[in-house]
Amino acid sequence: MSGRVTKVKRERTSRIKKEPIDEKIVIKLEDENSLDIIKIESSSPSPSPSLSRSPSTEDSFPSTKLSNEAMKYNLNTLNNLLHTLKLSNELPKYEFTRKPKLKFRPPPCTVLNLNNINFNYSLNEQIELEDLYFLHYSLIFAKKTVVITGAGISVNSGIPDFRSSNGLFQGLSTKSTGSGKNLFDYNVFRNNDSIEKFEKMIEKLYHLSTISKPSPFHHMINDISKQNRLLRLYTQNIDCLDTELSNLKTKIPLMSTSDSPKSKSKSKSSLDKKSIPPTIQLHGSIKLMNCSKCNYISDLNYEYFENRKFGENKLIRSCPSCEEMNSIRQIAGKRLQNNGILRPRIVLYNEFHPDGEIIGSITENDLKNKPDCLIITGTTLKIPGVRRLVKEMAKVVHSNKGYVIWINIDEPSQSIIDYVEYFDLIIVGDCQLIPGLVKLFDYLNPFTQKNNKKDITIIKNELKKETVV
Template identity: 25%
Template sequence: MQSQPCDLNEVRRAAEILVNAKHAIAFTGAGISTESGIPDFRGPQGLWRQYSPEIATTEYFHSHPKEFWAFYRVRLSSIFIAKPNRAHLALAELEGMGIIKAVITQNVDGLHQAAGSKNVIELHGTMKRARCIVCGREYPMDIVIRKIDSGQLPPLCDDCGGILKPDVVLFGEPVKDFDKAQELAMRSDAVLVIGSSLTVYPAAYIPIFVKEMGGKVIIINMEPTELDYLADVVIRCRAGDAMTALLSMVKELLNRGG
């Protein structure tokens, strides 16, 4: 979808919700990182338009570890050169201001932490490290990359020779820290959803939990989502544009005393 200007009336409504909230959280998906050069999964240029989602299943990893790691080596190329964009930085600033209490993310790129966000729950794990499936030893991903680039495909554990697996949640595996994320959502009175298609469960339950507890839902996404009908505010523009405008509007409202 072609980029379009943000509706500033909707941005103001979102800012008012956040300023008046006592416990607002953010929930982010791949769309917040596309401006950092990391392709999303389900968008017009998404990874699943180029590759079969089967490649990200636990079954595929165990049956075709060499091909699995060849695919992930390509993904790592974009992730490891990526820098936080305006949306990540604005969200981290909102957390620093006390407006956003925590970030729950589906992303595995570590860009929230790189931007300065402190309280981050990574439901789908992280690409910043790998783990041996036999003995459990952890490896920083830069070491794994060196193993692959030196010809070791799939990369193996130095201790036991087991195959290394990126510390991410594959299809067919349970998400990480979901109980913690659910508890956080159920005591929040607002959720700012950025760049998620809201089609992957159980992660997409997060805004539903907030809504069911009487909270407000703000959705920032370039395209319609599965849960737009739940939203109190929908902002249909690029995440960087929306978050830059939203941060500015929040500051303006605070300076006026809310």
């Protein structure tokens, strides 16, 4: 496609094939250690034109949102196929001086529905492979990718999201506190009853984040970073599953006290770009505690919860650093000050973000750094600041002829589409399918002939040597 109109209302363009053909990949066992795909052929006689070519009822899922069991089934089926094909666990990597030319860009707001896919049947009869090509190209060849994630990418790991029917807000809803969202408001510290409920909620989240492992999508982002193609990961999650991975580390705090701007004379241009970590935690970390007044930060560990059970200590308590400072002031004969509150280092509604200024500097730097791909996944963009970040980043990405992809179990609302403006591909379904789909497409598409190209180059060089002799 050549020209693109950007000043019109974005309408979703559905490109879903709803009648998958009854074909399966036929595998031939050559020896004990190798499995080779011979061809794709029909597993049953060709149906007459009057008969349906859809798979049987028990093998197919409705086009609406899938249940957790159905999503797990789809993911397991895809993983089994990848295992059979002996594909690498890592994202494919290509050594190109210049990335290849993009051969296809979908119409704006094209919808790719993964809920209609059954991996027991031929893929090209269920979805437009051109859309899959665009997804593959974006994730494999983009050189400066920005990923913005929400709680949806950790559901596969066992951590609930916030706003779904089975989410955390719904589970925490009580008559006394109202919506579970109220426990994430700064006003939660105003009375002992809400503080106790907040502590129990933090204990549950901390336990889940400790026993959970990063999901396939986490690992895919880590692979992109490992290949030096990740400009930044902005995560709204506090579970720290992403920062557990080797190439997605962060810094706490993002800027040391000595480097932070203490006066207006120290401008944002003084930001040390080399010191910016790959991952920016927009809403803090469940693994840390910090003082509401001073810069004191400490690890949050199980001792807090164990002591709380026996009444020996409370999770939300007076800051030890402030207490020590007051002791010094008392000895010096100075007036005592109020101690700060030591609490989990997560950003609540209606409170000041401790890293807000430096995060603003980092996003400004990233916008100037010409990002060429934006992936938004696992979030509904309900938070105004994150929604604004997506809009600004999407605009810059498109100005650089880049790619903007939405991945979620739900389509974005029309208001989000109108606000952001620049969605290329809207993928509806489980984000955990994306890494496997990209690997599967990579196995089948022409770009995978890279190894053959290397062999041809070697042969040509050998022929040149023989000619010279």
